[in-house]
Amino acid sequence: YAQYGLAFYYGANLIDEGYCTPGSVFTVFFSVLSGAFILGNALPYVNAVATALGSASSVFSVVDRKPHIDSYSNSGLKPMMVQGHIRFHNVHFSYPSRPDVPVLQGIDLDIQPGTKVALV
Structure with a gap:
């Protein structure tokens, strides 16, 4: 609560010296308060996001790999039947x-x- 008091004290000084209006001080105060609240709620998920990024990296390495056989190439042997x-x-x-x-x-x-077969 000390930082709230300090923020209002500093905001009151800015209003008193004519640098800001009361509306802008309250806007900044509640914007910072909302941002801190959102950031605090997001912090527990940082570990899950880091794990997901690591997993995505391994998936992308498989997806982006260049295959040894180019299935779109017209060269090479083609079975007759x-x-x-x-x-x-x-x-x-x-x-x-x-x-x-x-x-x-x-x-x-x-x-x-x-025929079509599926193993389930």
Whole structure:
């Protein structure tokens, strides 16, 4: 509360000496008060914003990387006929963050050409 008193004292001196009007002193006082309140409420989220910026940096590095194969290039070998028949046999999978929890266990999958399949 001491800084409020000091601000009003200084504002009263400015009004007394003719540098400011009472309205401008109150405008500045309440603008600074509102800004301090908003900044105080935003401070707890600074850590989350810093973490998000770090995560965004790693995402952008993946998105911005230059692939080894240019899919838009006309050069290179082109297969004459693609059947599109896909077969998985005895597939096992677990995420690197939880290697002890298997997601797929010995799955066999035979996908015929022209069909759509989703693993959920």
